Amino acid sequence: MTQVAVIGGGPAGVSCAIWLKRLGMDPVLYERRSLGGQLHDITLPIPDLPGEPWIEALALIDRFKQHLHAWRIPVFEGQEAVEYRDRLLILRDGRERHYPFLAYAPGLKIRQLDIPGQEWIASHSTSEMLMTSYPYPVLVVGGGDRAFEAVVRLAETEHAVILIHRRERFRARPDFQKKVVKLGIPILVNTQLRSIEPASEGLTAYIEEEGHMSVMRVSAVMIRIGMEPDIQPGLCPLPQSDVVPLWADNRIRCLGDAVNPVAFRSIVSAYASGMAAAKELVMNLKGEA
Ligand SMILES: Cc1cc2nc3c(=O)[nH]c(=O)nc-3n(C[C@H](O)[C@H](O)[C@H](O)COP(=O)(O)OP(=O)(O)OC[C@H]3O[C@@H](n4cnc5c(N)ncnc54)[C@H](O)[C@@H]3O)c2cc1C
Incomplete structure (x- = not known):
């Protein structure tokens, strides 16, 4: 099975990891803090997730954990990726892992x-x-x-x-x-x-x-004047538009809030970009794209 490192445990990274697994890939998820991303900052019930009226963000994070566990996707929390080169993912603590592909969903940082x-x-x-x-x-x-x-x-x-x-x-x-x-x-x-x-x-x-x-x-x-993409050059030298599938050539794909248009930044669009990135990779590998 093709191994894919998924960087970022927010909605985009979690969705991408689940879709990759569902499509026959072998994703491994790295999160520098704890799973959930910006969901940790949401203190009021989430009013707009179809099928989940007024779900608390912490309850949603728990469901992420259960879902990843159910698919047997390895999750490494507290591990920050700092560089990806020659198919090697380098972590903050200096460890290196080989992955042929990198799905990078770093989200945003406070401006x-x-x-x-x-x-x-x-x-x-x-x-x-x-x-x-x-x-x-x-x-x-x-x-x-x-x-x-x-x-x-x-x-x-x-x-x-x-x-x-x-x-x-x-x-x-x-x-x-x-x-x-x-x-x-x-x-x-x-x-x-x-x-x-x-x-x-x-x-x-x-x-x-x-x-x-x-x-x-x-x-x-x-x-609290807004957010900006948290893309690190060592992980994604060229910020890529979410709509351009660049997997096969570059082996790296940015997704989620970090590359979604500002007006689209939301949990559902993060889910969607995770799904799109996973499908693009599988199609590229099959030579269908
Ligand atoms: C206060 C607030 C309220 C919101 N309310 C709603 C709402 O009601 N409805 C809605 O749809 N959306 C809402 N959102 C927006 C929603 O939370 C985001 O659109 C969504 O979380 C984006 O998901 P993401 O996975 O792209 O990024 P994020 O959620 O930001 O996740 C990115 C993750 O990547 C990790 N990461 C980054 N770099 C690295 C690295 N190098 N190595 C390892 N890990 C890394 C980060 O630690 C983070 O956990 C709200 C956001 C905020 C802040």
Whole structure:
């Protein structure tokens, strides 16, 4: 059986591994953290999976585990792939494995703000920042689903929160927006975070609102301004469009959110790209493509 290394244990990688197995291949799945990918960040029930109304993300991850187990697909969690060359997959700990093909489904990483203090924010998790409790609000920056979901989660755990967004309108789903309004969260629009400094208690945030600078003391800052593909050059030198089957020549196929058009990023499109990648590989190997 042809061995395929599937990198990434989010919906795309899991779907690809299951389809590869179903089509007679021998997939092995590597996940640098734990299975689930962005599902770990979804704290509200998922409303839009056909056949699974309001499923909790953690329940879906459990089903992934059961499904992979049922197909006897080896899964290596806590193992990060760093390079693929000459059919060798190289892991972060230096180990090497031979695989003729690589299905690469790395998902997305949080986009960073290019401001003074960003490095400090990036090197401290929100829970670290909230470990010492100061009587200041948490500042959430962004206008999409991630920002709104973070606001709701913080408010529900009894943190004071302020949301700022550089535009007038939000990208977040209407149901998220309604929830935040209902919770009475203060929202500043046309407002940008310009810099951040650690203070004796919490952090000092320098904010620009329609040309006026102001200073705000906050206990933590969460930057949720969007996501970008997490493609590492050593694993996929040429980011490939999801619709171009490049398996046979390159032996590498990118899939999932990392290459799906922004508007299509979702669990179902991740499933679909996993299926498409698996079918393309099998068709290429049979010489049908
Ligand atoms: C807050 C939030 C709410 C959402 N709500 C919904 C919703 O309601 N409905 C919906 O359809 N979608 C929703 N989504 C989007 C959905 O979760 C994503 O579209 C989907 O998870 C993308 O799957 P993926 O497998 O492409 O990537 P990911 O889920 O990002 O998985 C990629 C995985 O690859 C791993 N990885 C990356 N690089 C390596 C490496 N080098 N070695 C090993 N492992 C690696 C990562 O650790 C990660 O686990 C939401 C997303 C977020 C963040």
